[in-house]
Amino acid sequence: MHLFYVLPVTTSNTPNEQMHIWQIEHYQKYFDIDTQQALERLLSSITPQQNKSYFNSTIRHNPDLYGPFWICATFIVTVAIGGNIVTYFHSPNADFQIDFSKIALSAIVTNLCLLVVNVNIYFFFFRYYIKRNEYAFLELLCIYGYRLTIFIPVSILWIMLIAWLQWVLTIIASLISASVLIVTLWPAVNFGRKHLSALSMLAVLFVHSMMVVCIMLVFFHISDKNIDFTQEITTLTTMASSAKSNV
Amino acid sequence: MATTIEDDETPFFSSSSQPMGMFTGDISGTGNQSNKNELSTLNEPVLDTIKRDLGAVLRKFGYAVIPRESATLLQQWDLWGPLILVTILAILLQSSSTKVSSGVEFAQVFTLMLMGSIAVTVNSQLLGGKISFFQSVCVLGYCLLPLLLAAIINNILLYISSKSTIPILHIIRFLIVMAAFGWAMYASTRFLGQTQQPSRRLLVLYPIFLFYFLIAWLIILHAHPK
Numbered sequence: 127m128h129l130f131y132v133l134p135v136t137t138s139n140t141p142n143e144q145m146h147i148w149q150i151e152h153y154q155k156y157f158d159i160d161t162q163q164a165l166e167r168l169l170s171s172i173t174p175q176q177n178k179s180y181f182n183s184t185i186r187h188n189p190d191l192y193g194p195f196w197i198c199a200t201f202i203v204t205v206a207i208g209g210n211i212v213t214y215f216h217s218p219n220a221d222f223q224i225d226f227s228k229i230a231l232s233a234i235v236t237n238l239c240l241l242v243v244n245v246n247i248y249f250f251f252f253r254y255y256i257k258r259n260e261y262a263f264l265e266l267l268c269i270y271g272y273r274l275t276i277f278i279p280v281s282i283l284w285i286m287l288i289a290w291l292q293w294v295l296t297i298i299a300s301l302i303s304a305s306v307l308i309v310t311l312w313p314a315v316n317f318g319r320k321h322l323s324a325l326s327m328l329a330v331l332f333v334h335s336m337m338v339v340c341i342m343l344v345f346f347h348i349s350d351k352n353i354d355f356t357q358e359i360t361t362l363t364t365m366a367s368s369a370k371s372n373v
Numbered sequence: 374m375a376t377t378i379e380d381d382e383t384p385f386f387s388s389s390s391q392p393m394g395m396f397t398g399d400i401s402g403t404g405n406q407s408n409k410n411e412l413s414t415l416n417e418p419v420l421d422t423i424k425r426d427l428g429a430v431l432r433k434f435g436y437a438v439i440p441r442e443s444a445t446l447l448q449q450w451d452l453w454g455p456l457i458l459v460t461i462l463a464i465l466l467q468s469s470s471t472k473v474s475s476g477v478e479f480a481q482v483f484t485l486m487l488m489g490s491i492a493v494t495v496n497s498q499l500l501g502g503k504i505s506f507f508q509s510v511c512v513l514g515y516c517l518l519p520l521l522l523a524a525i526i527n528n529i530l531l532y533i534s535s536k537s538t539i540p541i542l543h544i545i546r547f548l549i550v551m552a553a554f555g556w557a558m559y560a561s562t563r564f565l566g567q568t569q570q571p572s573r574r575l576l577v578l579y580p581i582f583l584f585y586f587l588i589a590w591l592i593i594l595h596a597h598p599k
Contacts, residue, residue, distance in 0.1 A: 159500075160572040192500070196580060199492075203583060207590045214594060226591070227481050 159190040167193060171272035171306055191264070194271020198241065201274055202233040204281045209345035211285055229345060237274075240337045244270055247330055273303045277338060284342060296342055300335045307331070430454050437515035440563040447508050447564065455514020458521050459486045462588075465524045466595050482591070489584040490514065497565065497577045504568040513581070516561040520585065523553035524592045547593055554589040558582060 206229040248266045280299045284292055308327065430453050437454075463482040494509040527546055534542055561581055569577045 159576070161575040162572070164576055192496075192576065196496075196583075199580075200583060203587050207587070207594075210590075210594050226485075227477075230485075 159192055164190075164193060167272055168275055171275050172302065190268065191271075194241070194267055194274075197271055197274050197278070198237045200278055201281065202230065202237060204278055205233045205341060205345055206230050208281055208285050212287065212345065216287075232344070233341070236337050236341060240334065241267070241270060244330055244334065247326070269307065273307055273334075276302050281341075284345075292342060296335075296338060300331075300338060303334070304331045426451075426453070430457075433515055434518055437512070437560055437564075438518055440560045447504070447512065450508045450511035452507065452511060452514065455490075455511060455517070458514055458517045459483060462486070462517065462521050462524055465521075465528055466591060485591075486517075486588070489587070493580045493584055496580050497569065500569065500573050500577055504565070509565065512561060512564045513584070516557050516564070517585075517588070519553040519556040519560070520550075520588055520592065523550045523589075524595075527592055527595065550589050550593050554585055557585050561585075 206226060209229045210226065245266050276299045280295050283295055286292075307330075429449065430451065433449075433451070433454055460483070463479045463486075466482050467478050490510045490513045493513060494504075494506050497504060497509060498506065526549055530542060530546060558581070562578060565581065566574050566578055
Protein backbone atom coordinates (compact mmCIF):
# COMPACT_ATOMS: atom_id res chain seq x y z
CA MET A 127 0.00 0.00 0.00
CA HIS A 128 1.63 3.18 -1.13
CA LEU A 129 0.11 6.48 -0.26
CA PHE A 130 1.73 9.58 -1.60
CA TYR A 131 1.06 12.72 0.33
CA VAL A 132 1.69 15.90 -1.52
CA LEU A 133 2.95 18.89 0.32
CA PRO A 134 2.99 22.44 -0.95
CA VAL A 135 6.21 23.37 -2.61
CA THR A 136 8.42 25.39 -0.36
CA THR A 137 12.09 26.07 -0.63
CA SER A 138 12.88 24.75 2.82
CA ASN A 139 11.07 21.45 2.43
CA THR A 140 13.80 19.03 3.35
CA PRO A 141 12.79 15.47 4.14
CA ASN A 142 15.20 15.35 7.05
CA GLU A 143 12.92 17.54 9.07
CA GLN A 144 9.99 15.26 8.49
CA MET A 145 11.42 12.26 10.28
CA HIS A 146 9.50 11.75 13.43
CA ILE A 147 10.30 9.68 16.44
CA TRP A 148 8.05 6.85 15.35
CA GLN A 149 9.84 6.38 12.06
CA ILE A 150 12.69 3.93 11.87
CA GLU A 151 14.80 6.38 9.88
CA HIS A 152 15.02 8.67 12.86
CA TYR A 153 17.10 6.09 14.64
CA GLN A 154 19.15 4.95 11.71
CA LYS A 155 21.78 7.55 12.28
CA TYR A 156 22.68 5.81 15.50
CA PHE A 157 23.39 2.59 13.66
CA ASP A 158 25.59 3.91 10.93
CA ILE A 159 28.39 1.45 11.33
CA ASP A 160 30.07 -1.14 9.14
CA THR A 161 31.38 -4.53 10.08
CA GLN A 162 34.98 -3.41 9.92
CA GLN A 163 34.39 -0.46 12.23
CA ALA A 164 32.51 -2.60 14.71
CA LEU A 165 35.27 -5.17 14.86
CA GLU A 166 37.88 -2.44 15.31
CA ARG A 167 35.97 -0.95 18.21
CA LEU A 168 35.57 -4.33 19.84
CA LEU A 169 39.26 -5.09 19.59
CA SER A 170 40.33 -1.74 20.93
CA SER A 171 38.01 -2.06 23.88
CA ILE A 172 39.69 -5.27 24.91
CA THR A 173 43.26 -4.07 24.61
CA PRO A 174 43.98 -0.91 26.55
CA GLN A 175 46.58 1.21 24.90
CA GLN A 176 48.49 3.79 26.77
CA ASN A 177 49.21 6.30 24.07
CA LYS A 178 46.26 6.77 21.86
CA SER A 179 42.75 6.76 23.07
CA TYR A 180 40.62 4.80 20.65
CA PHE A 181 37.71 6.83 21.65
CA ASN A 182 39.03 9.97 20.09
CA SER A 183 39.94 8.26 16.89
CA THR A 184 36.90 6.12 16.29
CA ILE A 185 33.85 6.80 18.38
CA ARG A 186 34.07 10.53 18.63
CA HIS A 187 32.63 11.21 15.27
CA ASN A 188 30.24 8.37 15.05
CA PRO A 189 28.79 6.94 18.24
CA ASP A 190 26.72 3.89 17.55
CA LEU A 191 24.19 2.03 19.58
CA TYR A 192 24.65 -1.32 17.86
CA GLY A 193 27.70 -2.28 19.88
CA PRO A 194 26.45 -1.58 23.39
CA PHE A 195 23.05 -3.15 22.81
CA TRP A 196 24.26 -6.38 21.27
CA ILE A 197 27.20 -6.74 23.64
CA CYS A 198 24.78 -6.51 26.56
CA ALA A 199 22.49 -9.01 24.86
CA THR A 200 25.37 -11.41 24.27
CA PHE A 201 26.45 -11.08 27.86
CA ILE A 202 22.93 -11.83 29.08
CA VAL A 203 22.73 -14.87 26.80
CA THR A 204 26.09 -16.28 27.86
CA VAL A 205 25.35 -15.74 31.54
CA ALA A 206 21.96 -17.41 31.17
CA ILE A 207 23.33 -20.41 29.28
CA GLY A 208 26.37 -20.72 31.52
CA GLY A 209 24.33 -20.52 34.69
CA ASN A 210 21.99 -23.19 33.41
CA ILE A 211 24.89 -25.45 32.45
CA VAL A 212 26.34 -25.08 35.92
CA THR A 213 23.11 -26.05 37.64
CA TYR A 214 22.66 -28.87 35.13
CA PHE A 215 25.90 -30.51 36.08
CA HIS A 216 25.52 -30.03 39.79
CA SER A 217 21.98 -30.88 40.60
CA PRO A 218 20.28 -34.25 41.00
CA ASN A 219 19.19 -35.60 37.69
CA ALA A 220 15.46 -35.48 37.97
CA ASP A 221 15.33 -32.09 39.52
CA PHE A 222 16.88 -30.01 36.81
CA GLN A 223 14.67 -27.56 35.07
CA ILE A 224 15.62 -24.70 32.89
CA ASP A 225 15.30 -21.80 35.25
CA PHE A 226 15.56 -19.43 32.44
CA SER A 227 13.31 -16.65 33.61
CA LYS A 228 15.20 -16.00 36.79
CA ILE A 229 18.53 -15.75 35.06
CA ALA A 230 17.32 -13.70 32.15
CA LEU A 231 15.38 -11.30 34.29
CA SER A 232 18.18 -10.65 36.74
CA ALA A 233 20.77 -10.33 33.98
CA ILE A 234 18.63 -7.85 32.11
CA VAL A 235 17.91 -5.89 35.25
CA THR A 236 21.53 -5.67 36.37
CA ASN A 237 22.81 -4.79 32.93
CA LEU A 238 20.29 -2.08 32.22
CA CYS A 239 20.45 -0.65 35.71
CA LEU A 240 24.20 -0.46 35.71
CA LEU A 241 24.29 0.94 32.23
CA VAL A 242 21.85 3.68 32.97
CA VAL A 243 23.25 4.43 36.42
CA ASN A 244 26.83 4.62 35.24
CA VAL A 245 26.14 6.79 32.29
CA ASN A 246 23.98 9.07 34.36
CA ILE A 247 26.76 9.40 36.90
CA TYR A 248 29.16 10.39 34.17
CA PHE A 249 26.70 12.71 32.60
CA PHE A 250 25.84 14.61 35.72
CA PHE A 251 29.43 14.60 36.77
CA PHE A 252 30.46 16.21 33.54
CA ARG A 253 27.56 18.55 33.43
CA TYR A 254 27.48 19.81 36.94
CA TYR A 255 30.95 19.51 38.33
CA ILE A 256 33.27 20.16 35.51
CA LYS A 257 30.81 22.24 33.55
CA ARG A 258 32.40 21.17 30.36
CA ASN A 259 30.14 19.28 28.03
CA GLU A 260 32.89 17.44 26.34
CA TYR A 261 31.30 14.05 25.90
CA ALA A 262 27.80 13.58 24.70
CA PHE A 263 25.48 11.12 26.38
CA LEU A 264 25.64 8.70 23.47
CA GLU A 265 29.39 8.61 23.43
CA LEU A 266 29.53 7.70 27.09
CA LEU A 267 26.90 5.04 26.53
CA CYS A 268 29.03 3.72 23.69
CA ILE A 269 32.14 3.56 25.84
CA TYR A 270 30.35 1.79 28.62
CA GLY A 271 28.76 -0.71 26.29
CA TYR A 272 32.02 -1.66 24.66
CA ARG A 273 33.64 -2.08 28.06
CA LEU A 274 31.52 -5.13 28.68
CA THR A 275 33.19 -7.01 25.83
CA ILE A 276 35.89 -8.55 27.97
CA PHE A 277 33.30 -10.14 30.21
CA ILE A 278 31.76 -12.26 27.48
CA PRO A 279 34.59 -14.80 27.15
CA VAL A 280 35.07 -14.57 30.90
CA SER A 281 31.47 -15.57 31.46
CA ILE A 282 32.01 -18.62 29.29
CA LEU A 283 35.14 -19.51 31.24
CA TRP A 284 33.21 -19.13 34.49
CA ILE A 285 31.57 -22.46 33.76
CA MET A 286 34.66 -24.20 35.01
CA LEU A 287 33.83 -24.26 38.66
CA ILE A 288 37.25 -23.80 40.14
CA ALA A 289 36.89 -21.11 42.74
CA TRP A 290 40.28 -19.48 42.50
CA LEU A 291 40.12 -19.50 38.71
CA GLN A 292 36.82 -17.69 38.77
CA TRP A 293 38.12 -15.02 41.08
CA VAL A 294 41.31 -14.56 39.07
CA LEU A 295 39.33 -14.22 35.86
CA THR A 296 37.03 -11.69 37.45
CA ILE A 297 39.88 -9.59 38.73
CA ILE A 298 41.76 -9.64 35.44
CA ALA A 299 38.70 -8.73 33.44
CA SER A 300 37.76 -5.92 35.80
CA LEU A 301 41.26 -4.54 35.60
CA ILE A 302 41.25 -4.59 31.82
CA SER A 303 37.89 -2.90 31.50
CA ALA A 304 38.78 -0.37 34.16
CA SER A 305 42.04 0.49 32.47
CA VAL A 306 40.28 1.00 29.17
CA LEU A 307 37.90 3.36 30.84
CA ILE A 308 40.58 5.28 32.66
CA VAL A 309 42.75 5.67 29.60
CA THR A 310 39.80 7.00 27.68
CA LEU A 311 38.38 9.38 30.19
CA TRP A 312 41.32 10.53 32.23
CA PRO A 313 42.41 13.37 29.93
CA ALA A 314 39.02 14.95 30.21
CA VAL A 315 38.62 14.43 33.91
CA ASN A 316 42.13 15.33 34.85
CA PHE A 317 41.77 18.97 35.57
CA GLY A 318 40.28 20.83 38.40
CA ARG A 319 39.96 19.06 41.68
CA LYS A 320 41.93 15.89 41.24
CA HIS A 321 40.72 14.19 44.36
CA LEU A 322 37.10 14.53 43.44
CA SER A 323 37.60 13.23 39.93
CA ALA A 324 39.70 10.31 41.11
CA LEU A 325 37.16 9.41 43.76
CA SER A 326 34.28 9.52 41.35
CA MET A 327 36.10 7.30 38.85
CA LEU A 328 36.86 4.86 41.61
CA ALA A 329 33.24 4.88 42.71
CA VAL A 330 32.05 4.04 39.22
CA LEU A 331 34.59 1.26 38.86
CA PHE A 332 33.60 -0.11 42.22
CA VAL A 333 29.96 -0.24 41.23
CA HIS A 334 30.86 -1.97 37.99
CA SER A 335 32.97 -4.62 39.65
CA MET A 336 30.29 -5.20 42.24
CA MET A 337 27.83 -6.00 39.48
CA VAL A 338 30.23 -8.46 37.90
CA VAL A 339 31.05 -10.15 41.20
CA CYS A 340 27.35 -10.43 42.00
CA ILE A 341 26.65 -12.09 38.69
CA MET A 342 29.47 -14.52 39.23
CA LEU A 343 28.41 -15.43 42.72
CA VAL A 344 24.76 -15.82 42.01
CA PHE A 345 24.96 -17.84 38.86
CA PHE A 346 28.24 -19.57 38.72
CA HIS A 347 29.28 -20.36 42.21
CA ILE A 348 28.26 -23.48 44.00
CA SER A 349 29.38 -23.85 47.55
CA ASP A 350 31.63 -26.76 48.33
CA LYS A 351 29.15 -28.55 50.51
CA ASN A 352 26.68 -28.62 47.71
CA ILE A 353 29.16 -30.12 45.30
CA ASP A 354 30.16 -32.95 47.57
CA PHE A 355 26.61 -33.81 48.43
CA THR A 356 25.39 -34.02 44.87
CA GLN A 357 28.46 -35.87 43.73
CA GLU A 358 27.82 -38.48 46.36
CA ILE A 359 24.23 -38.83 45.28
CA THR A 360 25.13 -39.24 41.63
CA THR A 361 27.81 -41.81 42.33
CA LEU A 362 25.40 -43.75 44.53
CA THR A 363 22.68 -43.74 41.91
CA THR A 364 25.00 -44.82 39.12
CA MET A 365 26.38 -47.60 41.28
CA ALA A 366 22.86 -48.68 42.15
CA SER A 367 21.73 -48.66 38.56
CA SER A 368 24.78 -50.55 37.38
CA ALA A 369 24.25 -53.08 40.16
CA LYS A 370 20.64 -53.50 39.06
CA SER A 371 21.60 -53.95 35.44
CA ASN A 372 24.25 -56.49 36.41
CA VAL A 373 21.73 -58.50 38.35
CA MET B 374 18.16 12.04 0.71
CA ALA B 375 14.59 12.26 -0.48
CA THR B 376 15.13 9.95 -3.37
CA THR B 377 16.87 7.33 -1.26
CA ILE B 378 14.01 7.24 1.18
CA GLU B 379 11.29 6.76 -1.35
CA ASP B 380 13.15 4.45 -3.64
CA ASP B 381 15.05 2.05 -1.48
CA GLU B 382 13.34 1.59 1.84
CA THR B 383 9.98 0.35 2.97
CA PRO B 384 9.36 2.20 6.21
CA PHE B 385 6.27 1.98 8.31
CA PHE B 386 5.08 5.39 7.25
CA SER B 387 6.11 6.85 3.98
CA SER B 388 5.75 10.31 2.73
CA SER B 389 7.21 12.10 -0.18
CA SER B 390 6.61 15.34 -1.89
CA GLN B 391 5.82 15.87 -5.51
CA PRO B 392 6.24 19.11 -7.36
CA MET B 393 2.68 19.04 -8.68
CA GLY B 394 -0.02 20.38 -6.52
CA MET B 395 -2.49 17.52 -6.55
CA PHE B 396 -3.30 14.53 -4.41
CA THR B 397 -2.67 11.09 -5.74
CA GLY B 398 -3.55 7.93 -3.94
CA ASP B 399 -2.93 4.37 -4.76
CA ILE B 400 -4.02 1.47 -2.62
CA SER B 401 -3.10 -1.92 -3.94
CA GLY B 402 -2.61 -5.23 -2.29
CA THR B 403 0.90 -6.42 -1.58
CA GLY B 404 0.17 -9.99 -2.54
CA ASN B 405 0.17 -11.37 -6.03
CA GLN B 406 -3.59 -11.72 -6.24
CA SER B 407 -5.57 -9.03 -7.94
CA ASN B 408 -8.83 -7.75 -6.61
CA LYS B 409 -10.89 -9.96 -8.87
CA ASN B 410 -9.39 -13.09 -7.40
CA GLU B 411 -10.01 -11.81 -3.88
CA LEU B 412 -13.68 -11.51 -4.58
CA SER B 413 -14.01 -14.90 -6.17
CA THR B 414 -12.37 -16.75 -3.33
CA LEU B 415 -15.17 -15.80 -1.01
CA ASN B 416 -17.50 -18.19 -2.74
CA GLU B 417 -15.31 -21.23 -2.96
CA PRO B 418 -15.70 -24.14 -0.60
CA VAL B 419 -13.82 -23.98 2.68
CA LEU B 420 -11.84 -27.10 1.85
CA ASP B 421 -10.36 -25.39 -1.20
CA THR B 422 -9.27 -22.41 0.84
CA ILE B 423 -7.70 -24.59 3.47
CA LYS B 424 -5.95 -26.72 0.89
CA ARG B 425 -4.59 -23.71 -0.94
CA ASP B 426 -3.33 -21.94 2.15
CA LEU B 427 -1.94 -25.11 3.66
CA GLY B 428 -0.18 -25.83 0.39
CA ALA B 429 1.37 -22.38 0.45
CA VAL B 430 2.60 -22.87 4.01
CA LEU B 431 4.04 -26.29 3.24
CA ARG B 432 5.72 -24.98 0.13
CA LYS B 433 7.36 -22.23 2.16
CA PHE B 434 8.59 -24.82 4.61
CA GLY B 435 10.20 -26.59 1.71
CA TYR B 436 11.86 -23.41 0.54
CA ALA B 437 13.13 -22.68 4.00
CA VAL B 438 14.56 -26.13 4.53
CA ILE B 439 16.25 -26.45 1.16
CA PRO B 440 17.02 -22.84 0.31
CA ARG B 441 16.73 -22.69 -3.40
CA GLU B 442 14.48 -19.80 -4.28
CA SER B 443 14.12 -16.60 -2.39
CA ALA B 444 11.23 -14.83 -4.06
CA THR B 445 8.32 -16.78 -2.64
CA LEU B 446 9.26 -16.58 1.01
CA LEU B 447 9.87 -12.87 0.92
CA GLN B 448 7.07 -11.63 -1.25
CA GLN B 449 4.24 -13.86 -0.16
CA TRP B 450 5.01 -13.81 3.48
CA ASP B 451 2.64 -15.22 6.02
CA LEU B 452 2.93 -15.85 9.69
CA TRP B 453 1.18 -19.21 9.92
CA GLY B 454 4.37 -21.19 9.65
CA PRO B 455 6.21 -19.33 12.39
CA LEU B 456 3.18 -19.58 14.64
CA ILE B 457 2.90 -23.34 14.22
CA LEU B 458 6.63 -23.84 14.70
CA VAL B 459 6.92 -21.69 17.77
CA THR B 460 3.89 -23.27 19.39
CA ILE B 461 5.11 -26.81 18.83
CA LEU B 462 8.59 -25.90 20.02
CA ALA B 463 7.21 -24.28 23.16
CA ILE B 464 5.12 -27.38 23.88
CA LEU B 465 8.11 -29.67 23.36
CA LEU B 466 10.31 -27.65 25.68
CA GLN B 467 8.02 -28.05 28.64
CA SER B 468 8.86 -30.29 31.50
CA SER B 469 6.63 -31.94 34.00
CA SER B 470 8.34 -30.76 37.14
CA THR B 471 6.14 -29.12 39.72
CA LYS B 472 8.37 -26.17 40.49
CA VAL B 473 7.15 -24.02 37.67
CA SER B 474 3.83 -24.71 36.07
CA SER B 475 4.00 -25.68 32.45
CA GLY B 476 1.84 -22.79 31.39
CA VAL B 477 4.43 -20.34 32.62
CA GLU B 478 7.19 -22.18 30.79
CA PHE B 479 5.23 -22.18 27.57
CA ALA B 480 4.75 -18.44 27.90
CA GLN B 481 8.45 -17.96 28.60
CA VAL B 482 9.58 -19.77 25.48
CA PHE B 483 6.94 -18.16 23.32
CA THR B 484 7.78 -14.68 24.56
CA LEU B 485 11.46 -15.31 24.11
CA MET B 486 11.00 -16.24 20.47
CA LEU B 487 8.69 -13.36 19.80
CA MET B 488 10.99 -10.81 21.39
CA GLY B 489 13.99 -12.33 19.66
CA SER B 490 12.41 -12.10 16.22
CA ILE B 491 11.36 -8.53 16.83
CA ALA B 492 14.83 -7.55 18.03
CA VAL B 493 16.55 -9.15 15.04
CA THR B 494 14.12 -7.53 12.61
CA VAL B 495 14.39 -4.07 14.11
CA ASN B 496 18.15 -4.42 14.10
CA SER B 497 18.29 -5.28 10.42
CA GLN B 498 15.98 -2.41 9.61
CA LEU B 499 18.04 0.02 11.63
CA LEU B 500 21.17 -1.01 9.82
CA GLY B 501 19.57 0.04 6.57
CA GLY B 502 18.11 -3.18 5.32
CA LYS B 503 15.52 -3.25 2.60
CA ILE B 504 13.26 -5.77 4.18
CA SER B 505 10.02 -5.06 5.92
CA PHE B 506 9.14 -6.11 9.42
CA PHE B 507 6.81 -9.01 8.71
CA GLN B 508 8.92 -10.43 5.95
CA SER B 509 11.81 -10.77 8.30
CA VAL B 510 9.72 -12.33 11.04
CA CYS B 511 8.34 -14.75 8.47
CA VAL B 512 11.79 -15.85 7.28
CA LEU B 513 13.12 -16.22 10.80
CA GLY B 514 10.15 -18.32 11.80
CA TYR B 515 10.26 -20.60 8.79
CA CYS B 516 13.97 -21.23 9.21
CA LEU B 517 13.28 -22.60 12.68
CA LEU B 518 12.16 -25.88 11.15
CA PRO B 519 15.52 -27.71 11.48
CA LEU B 520 15.67 -26.79 15.15
CA LEU B 521 12.16 -28.10 15.63
CA LEU B 522 13.15 -31.40 14.03
CA ALA B 523 16.15 -31.55 16.34
CA ALA B 524 13.90 -30.96 19.34
CA ILE B 525 11.62 -33.81 18.24
CA ILE B 526 14.62 -36.13 17.83
CA ASN B 527 15.88 -34.94 21.18
CA ASN B 528 12.65 -35.86 22.90
CA ILE B 529 12.52 -39.24 21.17
CA LEU B 530 16.09 -40.04 22.18
CA LEU B 531 15.47 -39.09 25.77
CA TYR B 532 12.26 -41.05 25.92
CA ILE B 533 13.88 -44.17 24.54
CA SER B 534 16.80 -44.15 26.92
CA SER B 535 15.20 -42.70 29.99
CA LYS B 536 16.35 -45.47 32.26
CA SER B 537 20.08 -45.22 31.81
CA THR B 538 22.41 -42.27 31.90
CA ILE B 539 24.79 -42.74 29.04
CA PRO B 540 27.21 -39.87 28.52
CA ILE B 541 27.39 -40.57 24.82
CA LEU B 542 23.70 -39.87 24.54
CA HIS B 543 24.27 -36.30 25.53
CA ILE B 544 27.08 -36.00 23.03
CA ILE B 545 24.82 -37.30 20.27
CA ARG B 546 22.08 -34.91 21.28
CA PHE B 547 24.55 -32.03 21.32
CA LEU B 548 25.84 -32.88 17.86
CA ILE B 549 22.36 -33.23 16.38
CA VAL B 550 21.19 -29.92 17.79
CA MET B 551 24.34 -28.17 16.67
CA ALA B 552 23.93 -29.58 13.17
CA ALA B 553 20.34 -28.32 13.09
CA PHE B 554 21.53 -24.94 14.33
CA GLY B 555 24.06 -24.73 11.52
CA TRP B 556 21.40 -25.68 8.99
CA ALA B 557 18.97 -23.05 10.24
CA MET B 558 21.72 -20.47 10.25
CA TYR B 559 22.67 -21.32 6.65
CA ALA B 560 19.08 -21.15 5.47
CA SER B 561 18.36 -17.80 7.03
CA THR B 562 21.69 -16.44 5.80
CA ARG B 563 20.64 -17.25 2.26
CA PHE B 564 17.50 -15.20 2.63
CA LEU B 565 18.30 -12.39 4.98
CA GLY B 566 21.92 -11.88 4.14
CA GLN B 567 21.12 -10.74 0.63
CA THR B 568 19.03 -7.82 1.72
CA GLN B 569 21.96 -5.95 3.18
CA GLN B 570 24.92 -4.17 1.75
CA PRO B 571 27.99 -6.37 1.92
CA SER B 572 29.83 -4.18 4.39
CA ARG B 573 27.18 -4.73 7.04
CA ARG B 574 26.20 -8.29 6.39
CA LEU B 575 28.01 -9.72 9.39
CA LEU B 576 26.43 -7.14 11.66
CA VAL B 577 22.99 -8.25 10.58
CA LEU B 578 23.78 -11.95 10.75
CA TYR B 579 25.19 -11.86 14.25
CA PRO B 580 21.86 -11.27 16.05
CA ILE B 581 20.32 -14.08 14.02
CA PHE B 582 23.21 -16.27 15.16
CA LEU B 583 22.57 -15.28 18.77
CA PHE B 584 18.84 -15.97 18.49
CA TYR B 585 19.23 -19.45 17.03
CA PHE B 586 22.10 -20.19 19.42
CA LEU B 587 19.88 -19.44 22.38
CA ILE B 588 17.11 -21.66 21.07
CA ALA B 589 19.60 -24.44 20.36
CA TRP B 590 20.86 -24.31 23.92
CA LEU B 591 17.32 -24.36 25.25
CA ILE B 592 16.80 -27.60 23.34
CA ILE B 593 20.08 -29.12 24.51
CA LEU B 594 19.45 -28.25 28.14
CA HIS B 595 15.98 -29.76 27.97
CA ALA B 596 17.24 -33.04 29.26
CA HIS B 597 14.44 -34.53 31.30
CA PRO B 598 11.17 -34.29 29.46
CA LYS B 599 8.76 -36.55 31.30
